[in-house]
Amino acid sequence: MKSIKCFSKILFGFIIFLITCAPSVGQQSYSDDFVTYMSGLERFVQNELYNKVSQFLYDVEETPEPKAYIDFVEEIKNELEEYHQSNKSNLMNDEVDAAKSFIQTMLVQLAELYLDRAQEYEVGVKQKFLHDYLQTLGLNKEINNLTDDVARSIMMALHSAMKIPFGMTNDEIANYVAANREADRELILASSIINDMLMLAKSYDQSENAIATFKKEYNGSNFTPSMEELLVSLEKLKPGAEVENFTFVNLEGETVTLEKYKDKIIYLDLWASWCGPCIQTFRTKTPDFEMQLRDQSDIVLLYVSIDEKEESWKNFLDKNPMRGEHLYAGKGFEASIMKYFKVWGIPRYLIIGKDNKLVNPNAPRPGDEALSALFELVGK
Incomplete structure (x- = not known):
């Protein structure tokens, strides 16, 4: 039953x-x-x-x-x-x-x-x-x-x-x-x-x-x-549209804007420590994905947490260190970045090109398809 x-x-x-x-x-x-x-x-x-x-x-x-x-x-x-x-x-x-x-x-x-x-x-x-x-x-x-x-x-x-x-x-x-x-x-x-x-x-x-x-x-x-x-x-989510300059907090408590990465191709991972599929992906897919991209200086892996509490985000990363850049948005699904990209569930992945121009607002999960999309952007 x-x-x-x-x-x-x-x-x-x-x-x-x-x-x-x-x-x-x-x-x-x-x-x-x-x-x-x-x-x-x-x-x-x-x-x-x-x-x-x-x-x-x-x-x-x-x-x-x-x-x-x-x-x-x-x-x-x-x-x-x-x-x-x-x-x-x-x-x-x-x-x-x-x-x-x-x-x-x-x-x-x-x-x-x-x-x-x-x-x-x-x-x-x-x-x-x-x-x-x-x-x-x-x-x-x-x-x-x-x-x-x-x-x-x-x-x-x-x-x-x-x-x-x-x-x-x-x-x-x-x-x-x-x-x-x-x-x-x-x-x-x-x-x-x-x-x-x-x-x-x-x-x-x-x-x-x-x-x-x-x-x-x-x-x-x-x-x-x-x-x-x-x-x-949805006009703002067309490929080539300039993405809003969102503001986050890094692990040191400093304010960081998306513009900081305008010279990079961003693979953006929206996640939370309470999200089972997010954590499962971190354990099974992310390590190899990060390894495949370790020599790609033009690509940044940007992990943005929407945990309600900053402490939950930091505690998870203390116990489960990962490569890439880690930022905190907070506010759950009420976070401005979540509303902007119409995110109804996580994990959610996006690819943002140089000059913060949107490439794909609903990108493939970590794996071969995502790697192919990223390598194509860097001309590999």
Whole structure:
């Protein structure tokens, strides 16, 4: 039987993240009323929803039937809508929209929980469940503001339905989205385009073309503004764009800017001491990678930690010394460099050329492919 840790990680952890890491909507600060609203939502998740979902989905020997689970979530949706209607009166318009998007994201994630639990089901059954779920709950019509979180959650659910790990570039997903003719086609297609941009899975030109094709099929879609706004934000991530001069702290406590390395080709590794995949890579891939580059004076390996505490970063490096340059950004995923490069998960690797011109904002992990890209830049 699946552990309920999955539920805690996906849903409750998501709400905690929203409350602690959402200081602003655009340029507008959240009001005290919105903080109160979100605190109430957190209490609902912790005190009621957690137990309900755990009992219905995990404290049973067999996976509930798809329709039974959809009916169950419909009741949860009604409770959430009742909470929203009762507590939205003092919220500003942007906050009302944000609150609705948070709830919609929760509902989509509840679908992913079911798909993750239903490992015994064939792909076709899981795909049908997702379409039925979105349509029965009315999410395919009610989601008008397609935020990054909603779009990503929809694509995570689709990956789970198709038994494909999220984050992997996969033609099977793209082909399914293109061929989908269900009532949720517009929603899933737009989510796919947004998610590809968030993941930097496609080039700027490919994303621009995908949006243009979408607009021909869905002229005047409510989702178009979100896609176009995200595309504009990706202009700074085009190859050849000059990277912002970020500021860090080195191991000696000195302030260091990215400009210090403008005469070098930078292989940038964003990591944290709590990141399991980061540490695994350090142990298995990094030593040989560093050795292969030891004589390349034009290349600098730049390790930037996003640990919340500087002490954690230093303690790890004291016990696990590595080559290269080590800098501290802190602030976790709220670090400016993380937002700039739209980093949603670590480790993340980037290649920055001389004069701080961006080469690849989503570079290969340490290994032969990364070495080839770096050697090509130095003409080797």
